[in-house]
Amino acid sequence: MQSRPAVIAAVSGGSDSTALLLLLKLFLDHAAPSTRLHAVTVDHGLRPEAAAEAQAVARFSAERGIDHRIMTWSGPKPGTGLAAAAREARYDLLARAARDAGTDVILTAHTADDQAETVLMRRRRGEGPGLAGMAPETLFDGSVWILRPLLGIRRETLRTFLRDEAVGWVDDPSNTDRRSERVRARLELAGPPQVSGAAAIDGLLTLARQGATRRRHLGRDAADLIRRHVRKAGPGLMRIDAALFRPAIDDAAVHTLRALLAVVGGTPHLPDEGRVRALCLRLAAPPCRATLSRALVAARRDGVWLCREERGLPEPQPARDGLIWDGRFRISATAGAAAAVIAPASAGGRQVENDDGVPASLARTAKAGLPIISSGGSPEIGHVEQRGVSGSTQAAPAGWTATCVLAPWARFLPCFDLDLAQALADAVGAPPVPVAPSAGHNVTPA
Numbered sequence: 304m305q306s307r308p309a310v311i312a313a314v315s316g317g318s319d320s321t322a323l324l325l326l327l328k329l330f331l332d333h334a335a336p337s338t339r340l341h342a343v344t345v346d347h348g349l350r351p352e353a354a355a356e357a358q359a360v361a362r363f364s365a366e367r368g369i370d371h372r373i374m375t376w377s378g379p380k381p382g383t384g385l386a387a388a389a390r391e392a393r394y395d396l397l398a399r400a401a402r403d404a405g406t407d408v409i410l411t412a413h414t415a416d417d418q419a420e421t422v423l424m425r426r427r428r429g430e431g432p433g434l435a436g437m438a439p440e441t442l443f444d445g446s447v448w449i450l451r452p453l454l455g456i457r458r459e460t461l462r463t464f465l466r467d468e469a470v471g472w473v474d475d476p477s478n479t480d481r482r483s484e485r486v487r488a489r490l491e492l493a494g495p496p497q498v499s500g501a502a503a504i505d506g507l508l509t510l511a512r513q514g515a516t517r518r519r520h521l522g523r524d525a526a527d528l529i530r531r532h533v534r535k536a537g538p539g540l541m542r543i544d545a546a547l548f549r550p551a552i553d554d555a556a557v558h559t560l561r562a563l564l565a566v567v568g569g570t571p572h573l574p575d576e577g578r579v580r581a582l583c584l585r586l587a588a589p590p591c592r593a594t595l596s597r598a599l600v601a602a603r604r605d606g607v608w609l610c611r612e613e614r615g616l617p618e619p620q621p622a623r624d625g626l627i628w629d630g631r632f633r634i635s636a637t638a639g640a641a642a643a644v645i646a647p648a649s650a651g652g653r654q655v656e657n658d659d660g661v662p663a664s665l666a667r668t669a670k671a672g673l674p675i676i677s678s679g680g681s682p683e684i685g686h687v688e689q690r691g692v693s694g695s696t697q698a699a700p701a702g703w704t705a706t707c708v709l710a711p712w713a714r715f716l717p718c719f720d721l722d723l724a725q726a727l728a729d730a731v732g733a734p735p736v737p738v739a740p741s742a743g744h745n746v747t748p749a
């Protein structure tokens with residue numbers, strides 16, 4: 304990892320993260336003494352004991368001379384999907400702690416056991432050939448890296464280390480709650496060794512490694528296809544060379560179209576592989592027009608065109624800093640920006656000019672799906688596509704910008720998909736993907 308002025312260790316007080324904290328302290332004292340180590344504990348406010356547990360981590364950190372901060376999830380708690388919401392909130396709080404500490408690195412204590420559970424769960428959910436486990440490096444919210452340095456280490460090894468150091472830890476009761484899919488996977492893997500146990504875990508870890516390699520290769524091939532065959536043809540409109548779909552439709556071409564559909568449609572998941580494979584076949588024999596994943600795709604003699612379909616665009620709403628609009632644009636406001644409304648261009652009934660060489664109806668549909676930010680009820684509204692990219696028509700009201708985001712990777716971008724994400728970002732005009740902390744090292748993380 305390139306040296307950082309500071310790093311954040313995410314410490315719940317359980318065995319894994321307590322071991323992470325101690326190991327990091329030892330490592331940094333020895334190898335990078337100028338790097339500041341900050342431990343952060345998130346109190347989700349969901350269990351009465353959580354506050355005392357966070358205080359225990361604070362005391363432990365103080366004894367070791369480590370800076371420690373407690374971050375509390377104070378927002379409203381949803382009635383359903385509480386675990387997922389808590390996870391989102393946890394990463395938001397950890398990212399905020401990282402920014403406050405002037406770093407872009409958060410380390411978590413996910414272990415080989417967590418990795419095996421993840422692969423087991425994903426396999427059960429029917430994830431196909433791209434199945435991979437957790438990534439050793441993941442870009443969060445486009446700006447902060449989550450590193451998982453213990454992914455190759457078994458939990459029991461960490462506990463032995465803690466016992467040798469005479470350090471205790473907290474056992475979170477939710478880790479034994481059988482309603483959780485992860486807990487059920489953990490119990491299954493902890494079964495009798497002759498049935499599951501170590502052999503099963505090793506098998507799942509091998510699958511994780513193979514899946515990561517496959518995903519990386521597929522992503523590289525798709526990135527190459529995007530660079531050669533995909534370009535932005537106008538505001539909100541992409542053009543794909545028909546050559547992508549001929550003569551044979553291979554896995555990389557299918558993966559490319561899945562990624563493009565999700566990005567152009569603003570959906571968090573790639574569309575179903577089988578459906579996209581079938582669509583590729585139809586696109587190879589124009590004319591063809593279809594919608595999938597909220598995107599409109601039209602194969603004509605002059606190429607294949609792709610834009611957001613006009614159905615299901617967001618209703619006009621107050622613009623706010625940090626809003627992800629339609630899964631496709633991150634809205635930002637500088638301090639003091641006047642209150643504004645954001646709406647799809649189609650809602651304004653605005654005429655659009657045609658661009659040379661672009662089919663008029665597609666140019667219209669594409670522009671209708673772009674956001675318009677207006678302030679003070681003025682009809683002179685600013686049509687923003689993205690910062691600093693030609694093709695934007697007028698400026699948004701002062702202080703407001705809309706930046707393209709890649710919907711499937713807007714929150715979590717695993718390192719296996721970095722090449723693909725960079726090629727997509729270049730193609731659609733999203734900001735460049737930051738360089739991974741391990742870049743330039745000759746050892747690929749586990």
Ligand SMILES: Nc1ncnc2c1ncn2[C@@H]1O[C@H](COP(=O)(O)OP(=O)(O)OP(=O)(O)O)[C@@H](O)[C@H]1O
Nearest residue numbers: 313314315319320343344345346390410411412413
């Ligand atoms: N309350 C917390 N405060 C700080 N860090 C935490 C907290 N809970 C979990 N973490 C960090 O996240 C890691 C994974 O924790 P855990 O396995 O409980 O989370 P998960 O929700 O199952 O995983 P993921 O966050 O990847 O979905 C921990 O090892 C720790 O580094």
